[in-house]
Amino acid sequence: MKPKKFILLIILSILFYYGDLTANNNNVLVDKISKNLRCLICQGQSVYDSQSEFAVSMKLLIKKKIKEGNSEKQIYNYLKNQYGEWISYDTEINKKTYLLWLFPMFLFIIGGVLIFRKVFIN
Amino acid sequence: MKKNIIYLAIVFSFIFIFIVFYKGIYKTNIYVPNELNNKNLVQFSSKDLFSEVELNSSDLILNNKFTIINIWASWCMPCRAEHSFLMDLSKNSKINLIGLNYKDRPKNAKKFINNLGNPFSKILIDPDGTISIKLGAYGIPETFIINKNNKIVKIFIGQLNKKNLREIERIVEQ
Numbered sequence: 001m002k003p004k005k006f007i008l009l010i011i012l013s014i015l016f017y018y019g020d021l022t023a024n025n026n027n028v029l030v031d032k033i034s035k036n037l038r039c040l041i042c043q044g045q046s047v048y049d050s051q052s053e054f055a056v057s058m059k060l061l062i063k064k065k066i067k068e069g070n071s072e073k074q075i076y077n078y079l080k081n082q083y084g085e086w087i088s089y090d091t092e093i094n095k096k097t098y099l100l101w102l103f104p105m106f107l108f109i110i111g112g113v114l115i116f117r118k119v120f121i122n
Numbered sequence: 123m124k125k126n127i128i129y130l131a132i133v134f135s136f137i138f139i140f141i142v143f144y145k146g147i148y149k150t151n152i153y154v155p156n157e158l159n160n161k162n163l164v165q166f167s168s169k170d171l172f173s174e175v176e177l178n179s180s181d182l183i184l185n186n187k188f189t190i191i192n193i194w195a196s197w198c199m200p201c202r203a204e205h206s207f208l209m210d211l212s213k214n215s216k217i218n219l220i221g222l223n224y225k226d227r228p229k230n231a232k233k234f235i236n237n238l239g240n241p242f243s244k245i246l247i248d249p250d251g252t253i254s255i256k257l258g259a260y261g262i263p264e265t266f267i268i269n270k271n272n273k274i275v276k277i278f279i280g281q282l283n284k285k286n287l288r289e290i291e292r293i294v295e296q
Contacts, residue, residue, distance in 0.1 A: 040260055041260050041261055052261075053224075053225065053251060053261060053262075054251075054255075054260055054261055056251070057225075057250060057251030057252055057254060057255045058255050060250050060251065060252050060255075061252040061255045061256065064252060082164075082255075082256070082257075082258035083258060
């Protein structure tokens, strides 16, 4: 094989490998994001798990957004903006969710106090 | 006394749980968020079903009429069922009706329109469903009512009915 052809082959192999690697990385990111999103028309499934038309289209949109250069956070924010906080499994702490976050802690503390009193004081 | 309190607490807990579940039975399980209401319509572009010319959403929204975007497909039975209501809406001069053909074969979509009539001023195609997701749609059929300022004022998820039709007419009369 002539050196020129050999070099060309190496360059093409590197490009092919790099392209494949990028595509794989993108797919991993699509999977990661879609696992954190609730399929809004399914019963207890994430977008990743669901094969509904909604979920399939959403996965495609996420892929497109990644290709356009959007970050993970930007994609979450975009979808939250369109579909509301409910689409995300990772509920943010804000004035609407204070009770959700603080009530279990409150119960935990009350339970702890009751146990403490029972064990050490009585 | 203590026994009575425990007994009452248990009874009230059961009553509370019963009421919650009983109310839950009649509550619709279709999640309709308010997030999109009063928000600007997302910009999108796609090909026209018939001419295959690329069109931008901003060119389709008219500032002297209410725009209705209806997401439909030839394979969707509720879309077929609501088509007569769309035909009625198309007669209203205050409405600019746009169709978004969702994950459909152009041949089938054209056949559907030829058989049932074309209520739309323009039909754009959404071959992979991503435009619908960009809009914030859940599935089909779905209908977005957009005012003259490009703001979404109402979304109807699912098949339109007579009640919805009257509501749309009331909105565009405002």
